[in-house]
Amino acid sequence: MATDKELSDFLKSVEKRAFKRTVYAVRHDDAALDIVQDAMIKLAEKYADRPAAELPLIFQRILSNATMDWFRREKVRNAVMSSLSAFDATEPDGDFDLLEMLQGAEGSAGGESASDAVSRTQILRAIDAEVAGLPTRQREAFLLRYWEEFDVAETAAVMGCSEGSVKTHCSRAVHALAKSLRAKGITP
Amino acid sequence: MNSIHYSTDVQVLEARYALRLVGHLNAQVESLPPDVSERLRFAREQALSRARETRAAAGAVPAGISPAGTVVLASFVPWLQRAASVLPLLLLLAGLMMIQQWQTREQVLATAEIDTQLLADALPPAAYSDPGFAEFLRAPAQP
Numbered sequence: 001m002a003t004d005k006e007l008s009d010f011l012k013s014v015e016k017r018a019f020k021r022t023v024y025a026v027r028h029d030d031a032a033l034d035i036v037q038d039a040m041i042k043l044a045e046k047y048a049d050r051p052a053a054e055l056p057l058i059f060q061r062i063l064s065n066a067t068m069d070w071f072r073r074e075k076v077r078n079a080v081m082s083s084l085s086a087f088d089a090t091e092p093d094g095d096f097d098l099l100e101m102l103q104g105a106e107g108s109a110g111g112e113s114a115s116d117a118v119s120r121t122q123i124l125r126a127i128d129a130e131v132a133g134l135p136t137r138q139r140e141a142f143l144l145r146y147w148e149e150f151d152v153a154e155t156a157a158v159m160g161c162s163e164g165s166v167k168t169h170c171s172r173a174v175h176a177l178a179k180s181l182r183a184k185g186i187t188p
Numbered sequence: 189m190n191s192i193h194y195s196t197d198v199q200v201l202e203a204r205y206a207l208r209l210v211g212h213l214n215a216q217v218e219s220l221p222p223d224v225s226e227r228l229r230f231a232r233e234q235a236l237s238r239a240r241e242t243r244a245a246a247g248a249v250p251a252g253i254s255p256a257g258t259v260v261l262a263s264f265v266p267w268l269q270r271a272a273s274v275l276p277l278l279l280l281l282a283g284l285m286m287i288q289q290w291q292t293r294e295q296v297l298a299t300a301e302i303d304t305q306l307l308a309d310a311l312p313p314a315a316y317s318d319p320g321f322a323e324f325l326r327a328p329a330q331p
Contacts, residue, residue: 004236004239004240007235007236007239008232008236011232011235011236012232015228015231015232016217016218016220016225016228017217019220019224019228020213020216020217020220029224033224033227033228033231036228036231037227037231037234037235040231040232040234040235041231041234041235041238043235044235044236044238044239044242045238045239045242046242048239048242048243049243049246123212124212124215124216127209127212127213127216128213128216131209131213142206145206146203146206146207146209146210147210147213147214170202170206171198171199171202173206174202174205174206175202177205177209178205188205188208188209188211188212
């Protein structure tokens, strides 16, 4: 059973990455903060009696589910708003399609001004934008596998897919990032 | 054989590149705006207080077997708290029973006193059932 200190240390160690990961998904700081807070509270209420070693996997799963719930709520809200509105919504139906569209917009906005002379902050921003621009599943696999340091099996468990899919997503994500960053003249 | 080596090398290169990128992401995460950090801290504290509440509500002392081999009771402290809350009720019931016993004893003693006085009097008890004697008692005393 995780003690208060173990739970606190775990949340402290993971909260910033969790926030950033959620921002990549929902593209909105306030919504991401709400989702992370909900995930933390759910973890504390329902799983605080679990051993500390199990917390990372459980938390990432809760966070992923909370993010998906947010997308579902947004989808319902958008559907209600568009049915009330006289304007025809130009947004696609699926969550992933919506993200793809946003991804395209962000990629085109940040696609200029890259050279060997860019500052470190600019490099960080470019990397951030490229990671944010990855397709959702690729980004999830990449961040869970390399940022959260989960192994392939754990990543597959959190994402609800096979280990082979995780490997494929990770590989494609790395190749896509390498290609786009190289095109901007950035070598991490 | 060569293809296996090739795929392993590619995976190593991918992992190395990914870790370099992740290093940059870590650097960026460390420079989050203060309001975001503050809100994350608040969320963490909320979560911890919820965890404490949940544990307290569920009788948080874990059940199990101690190293000495004895069984640890899961809800020892809440059991005491429940017993303490029942204690005033038990005291009230005991008090009511004592009062009832005292009243019964008082009634028995009063009846015994009347019986004693009747038996110790010079007038026999049968006289009280005599109509003439009853009339005598009702009549005003002659001067």
